[in-house]
Structures are given as structure tokens and as C-alpha cells.
Amino acid sequence: MHTLTENPKLTRLAVMVGIAAATVGIIYGYDSSNIGGALIYLTQDFHLDAAGQGLVTTTVVVGEILGALFGGALSNRVGRKPTMVAVAATFTIFSLLSGIAPTLEFLIVARFLLGLTIGVSVVVVPVFVAESAPTRSRGAFLVLYQVATVTGIILGYLVAMALASTESWRWMLGLAAVPGVVITILLLRLPDTARWYIMKGRTAEARRTLSLIEGGAVDIEAELETITAGFATAHTSRWTDLLRGPFLRATLFVVGLGFFVQITGINAIVYYSPSIFDAMGSSDHIVQLGLSALVQVAGLVAVFIALAVIDRMGRRPVLLIGIGVMILANALLVAVFAIGGGEFSGALTVFGFIGLMLFTAGFTFGFGSLVWVYAGEAMPAHLRALGATVMLTADLVANVIVGAIFPSLLEATGGAWTFAIFGVMAVLAFGFVSWLAPETKGRPLEDIGQFWQNGGSWTPKN
Template sequence: MHLTTSPKTSRLAIIVGIAAATVGVIYGYDSSNIGGAMLYIAAEFSLTVEQQQLVTTTVVVGEIVGALAGGTIANRFGRKPTMVAVAVTFTLFSLLCGLAPSLVVLIIARFLLGLTIGVSVVVVPVFVAESAPTHARGAFLVMYQVATVSGIILGYLAAMALAPSESWRWMLALAAIPGIIVTLLLLRLPDTARWYVMKGRPDDARRTLERIEGTNVDVDKELESITASFRTGRKGGWRDLVRGPYLRATIFVVGLGFFVQITGINAIVYYSPRIFEAMGFTEDTVKLGLSALVQFASLIAVVIALLVIDRMGRRPVLLTGIGIMVLANALLVTVFLIGGGEFAGVLTALGFAGLVLFTAGFAFGFGSLVWVYAGEAMPAHLRSIGASVMLTSNLIANVIVGGVFLTLLTQLGGSGTFIVFGILAVAAFAFVFTLAPETKGRPLEDIETYWQNGGRWEPIER
């Protein structure tokens, strides 16, 4: 996966990347298992469409609160302890979801689950960006999306296996298993050298750099550069995000986070079974199986992104992915406009292809790059807070999509819904083209200079 080529990537660096990124499994599993479980939760509790949307999006409301607090928590207690706490509490709250005796308890449990996930989506990209060697940082960050998509697939497959028995409680409670595995993996890791420097622990920082970077860098020079970035940068505060040279950076991360979700990907993840139902499929196992198959295509796309991200660069990968989403929306609009009739079989196949293209485009572009930019887009003293702002914006858009998608699908039909998403994808393309920095091959400490120069890089010294 391009992680062991020259310059050589240390064994610990690989373990750090894999273990930290694997936190994405629990995020992905929770995103998809509710899609299968909702088929039976709705029947058991006699839920209206609005109540179904409430159960689905309550976890995202919790994620927003968690994401707002995540940067501060990660700065105070450390990246690693925060991630361990996330994995442990995710395990406990997943079990509570499965055991919920009433709708009220289920909603409370999903809110608490969202709190833990919200913290994780902030701290993991920061941890990986600060731990990964520069030459492979993009691939390490994309690994988080690989894990997330893998978790989504596992969620659909678990739901498909349990569909004949309609065991929605098991669908939700099984999320505890990846939570336990992730906890055990994380316990082996050190914290990041940059966090140790921030806390005045240079000896720990040096040991971590030596183990992560090996002979690839001059450790003394690297440690001096990291120390200088914290010494010259002000202590990160929320007001700094809207002042001076960093306002442009804030606009970028907030806008990118919002476009990632408002273009509709989680409508596909949460409600794939319902979309396939609208296309004419009736068997629950078929709807869930097709949903998993769509995500397999997404997994292939994100693996390709992992392999090319440090060659092509961030901007080309992101713009290509958004362009594919625009084309996919056009195909889905056409399918729903034409409708059934004598072309029903062909249209169903094209509709499935449209969903595959949409999710693959998202995974290649937005899905991969959101974590890259969450870890790379802000200077050291604002990195955790910037990631909080970016992913909070992302989650607010997630709430909007999750809360209105079924209503849009009911009132506007498939064609009207995907016209809206198509327009938003075009707007996202224009936004990224205008503001996204190219961070390939740049040390994290250089990003501060980029924003101070009004969005321009200084030439790389050869």
C-alpha cells in the first residue's frame, strides 16, 4: 500500500497508522447498522417517518456536541488517552442501544454514542497527521476512510445476516465487538511527539520521533522545528480562527466539512434500503445485500485513493471524486424521471450503477480527503480546534441531510431529490477548486506560512 517503500516506513509508524485508523471501523459500523435495524425498529415501535428520522439523526446531534469538545479534550488529556476513552465508551453505549427497553432509552443511548463518535472524528485525524511520516501522511490519513467504509460494509452484512430473524437489537449491540478490538489495539500506542512538545515533555517527544521516523529525518532538527512552531504560534483559541491570516483557513475547513455531507452521502448510507425499495426491490435481505455491494465499490475507490494520494496530490484526487458525484447525480435523476414501464429492468440496473458511482466518487474524493485536510489544513496551535470546527460543520450538514432526506424523497421523488444533490455537488466543486491547498509533501509546520502568505506556498527547497 505504498507504506513500506523508500523512504522506509518504520514498524511503529505502520502500527500507529493502522491502529488509529481502525477507529473508523466503529464510526462506519454505526452509520450503516442503523439502516438495517430501522427496518424493524420502525415496526416494533410503530414509528412515523419523522420519528424514524429522529432515531437516525439523534446520534449525529451527539456527534456535533462531541466534535465541538473533541479538540479541547485531545489537547488537555492527549490524543491516545482520548481515543482509548472513545473506544471504551462506544462499546458500552452500543450495548445500551441493543438492550434499550423503550424508544426514549434508545434515543438517549444513540445520543451518548454520538458523543463518543464526535470526539473520535476530531482526534483521530489529528493523531494520525501528527504521527505519520511526511512521505506517507496522505496514505495514513486515507486509511481512516478505508476503515470507515469497512465498518459500513460490516454493518450492512450483519444486518443482512440477522434480517430473517428481525433481530435489530443484535444489529446494534454487535458494534461492541469492533469497539473492544479497537481498544486493545490503541493501548499499545504512544502519544504524538507534537502533543508531548505542547505539554513540555521533550524527552518523550524525542523518543517518539526516533521510533516513528527512524533514520528518515534528522530527529534533532525535526524536534527543533516542532518546538519552534509551538513557541512562535499563539496558544490556540477559538477567536484565532476568525482573525488575520487564519480566517481564510477557517472558511476553507468549515466549507469543506459542510459540503462533504450536504452533498448527500449519508442519505445513501442511512437509507440505501429505502432507496432500493423505491426502485422496486421488496426483500429485506436483497435491499441490505445491495447496500453492502454499493459499499464494496466504495471500498475499492478509497483503496485506490490511498495508493495515489501521495503521488497525484490532494486537489486532483478531491476534484476527480466530486466530478464523479456530479455525473452520478445526473444518472440517478434520469433514472427516476423515466420511471418504470417496459424499461424497468434496465432502469433498475442503471439506478444501482448510479448509487455505486455516487458512493465510489464520494469515497475517492470527499471521503478520503476530509480526514487528510482535518489533519493537515491548520497550523500546529490551531490543529485540534480547527479539526473540531471542520467536523462540526460536517456533522451539522449530516443532521440536515439525515433529518430531511425521507421527506425530500416522499415529496420531491427520486428525481427532485438528486437534482438538489447534483446542484450542491457542482457548488462543492467550485468551492474546492477555489480554496483547497495542495499539501502533498509539505511538512505540517509549513501550513502556517501558507495561510500567512494569503494562500500561497513558498518554493520547496531542493
């Protein structure tokens, strides 16, 4: 990065990019949690058993997998911004269709289509933000996506709690259209990324966008030359490049990280917190939803801390600390369920609540924040969108597994065994991150390919 000033202020457009693009996470988070409240009443209306609850919950994630598979290629073809606008607009439509679903089959189709739009968004947004944000603030801009996601999760629970007295799952699902409309309007005001413009040979638009984003922080012409050179040496973006040296190691990292993010169990808590609190002895639906929202408030506090330290501490320390907290939280939850058995006293319920808060805080501080950072940073320019695609597809596959089996697993084995399994996954994740995760703090995006070309090191090997 060709810096001209040491501590330049962020430009107005840079701030708009960070806020408007990242807030797409609100619709992702809202959809993740509002189904938890809606399930209470869906179960009654459609006479669902545990397997049926898993089907309704994971249908959207199956759609997300398919959306993620073509999200990167779509954004390469038509642009990052048009893709995100289409995501927000279609999310609005499919949320309304979910709310008016006359039958279970109609609801499942609507949620599948909803998942397609979300799947595209989780691939494209990190790429858009990484390619637009100033290098000095890129980590914080990417963590904003997780801030928005957790905010959406909390909003989903609060809306469900407010509507609990009406028992209206239709309003719970349909109101997701409101943030969809707002975000569509915000995104329409943004330009596409300078790197996408250069990839398409639109240098004048790239120059204008860089000037508006960076202000006087960089030498614009030198930056354009650096970005252009990065694409010129990369030649093409082929899926087979992900499976060949020197980027096979990078592919292993992004696929493994994406899988561990979800297989460690966070969405079991997001989707099924009311059911977990029911297993802990809390039978009042409003209390279940309120406690679920409080758990996510702890996560929001943790992600704000990550936002403050990500560009100072670095990526690896933040990620490892977060996973370590998840391991401790799992140990506490295993103990609570093992001691409580089928009978929970007030004290055990409090410790269980603390365990869920610690688990969520550890996740949002580490995995929740860093998955978006690495989705935007882990790959060189020509493979960035494809790398984000395979990372977040692996994430969503694990999400389907957890979402589908958790209700039956909790019912069949109890909380102690369930959280013991998640704890083992977290320990494996800690070892995986220690082995492969690169430290990308302060590195220009155009330099990241060198890390993998050097065999996983910033220093060339002789």
C-alpha cells in the same frame, strides 16, 4: 522535514499507528450503516413514520456535533491517545445499551451518548494520525481512516443482512461493541504524538516517539527543534484566532469543506440505501441490504485507489475528480427516477444501482478520503485540533440536515428532485474546492501555516 534517507522503510510503530488509529473509523462506519438495517425492524416495533425514522437516525449525529465541539480541546488537554482510548471504550458501552433498549426513549438517549463518543473520535483521529505519520506517507495514513470507515459500513450491512431472518435489530446495534473492544486493546499499545508531548513540555518522550516512528528517516534533534519552534511562535490556541487574519481564509476553507462533504448527500445513501432500493422496486429486505453492501464495496475499491495515489497525484486533483464523479452519478440517478416515475423495470433498477455505486465511489475517492487528510493538515500546529473541530462540526451539522429531511424529501418529491438537489450541491462544492483548497502534498506540517500567511499561496507575495 530534515530527511536523511531518500526512501526509508516505515518503522513497525509507524505502521501500528496508521492501522490502529485509523481503524477507529470502523466503529464510525459500522454505526452509520447498521442503523439502515435496524430501521427496517425498528420501524415495525416502535411504529415509526418517516419523521420518526429521521429522529432515530439523526439523534446519534446530534450527539456527534456536541462531541466534535469539545473533542479538540479535550485532546489538547489530556492527550490524543487517552482521548481515543476513552472513545473506543465508551462506544462499546453505549452500543450494548442501544441493543438492550426497552423503549424508544431509552434507545434515543443511548444513541445520543453513542454520538458523543463518535463526535470526539472524528476530530481526534485525523489529528493523531497527521501528527504521528511520516511526512512522506501522511496522506496515505489519513486515507486509511476512510478505508476503515467504509469497511465498517460494509460490515454493518453484512451483519444486518445475516440477521435479517431473525428480524433482530437489537443484535444489529449491540454487535458494534465487538469492534469497540478490539480497537480499545489496539490503541492501548500506542504512544501519544511527539507534537502533543512537545506542546506539554515533555521533550524526552517526544524524542523517543519520533525515534520510534521515523527510524533513520530524519534528523531527530533537528525535527524536535522545528516542531518546538512552531509552537513557540504560535503562543496560544484560541478560538478567536480562527476568525482573524491570516487564518480566517483557512477557517472558511475547513468549515466550507466540512459542510459540503455531507450536504452533497452521502449519508442519505449510507443511512437509507434499503429505502432507496425499495423506492426502485426492490421489496425483499435481504436483497435491499445486500445491494446496499455492494454499493459500499464500490466505495471501498475507490478509497483503495485514493490510498495509492494521494501522495503522488496530490490532494486537489483527487478531491476534484471525486466530486466530478458524484455530479455525473447524480445526473444518472435523476434520469433513472424521472423515467421510472413510480414504476421501475429491471433495466432502470440496474441503472439506479450503477448510479448509487458511482456516487459512493466518487465520494469515497474524493470527499471521503480528503476530509480526513485536510482535517489533519489544513491548519498550523497551534490551531490543528480546533480547526479539525470546526471542520467536522460543520460536517456533522450538514449530516443532521440530510439525515433528518431525506426520508420525508424522498417520500414527498421523489428521487428525481431529491438527487437533483444533491447534484446542485455537488456543483457548488466543485467550485468551492477549486477556489480554496490548498495542495499540501509533501509539505511538512510545520510549513502549512505559511500557505495561509501568504494569502493562500506557497509563494510569498511582495
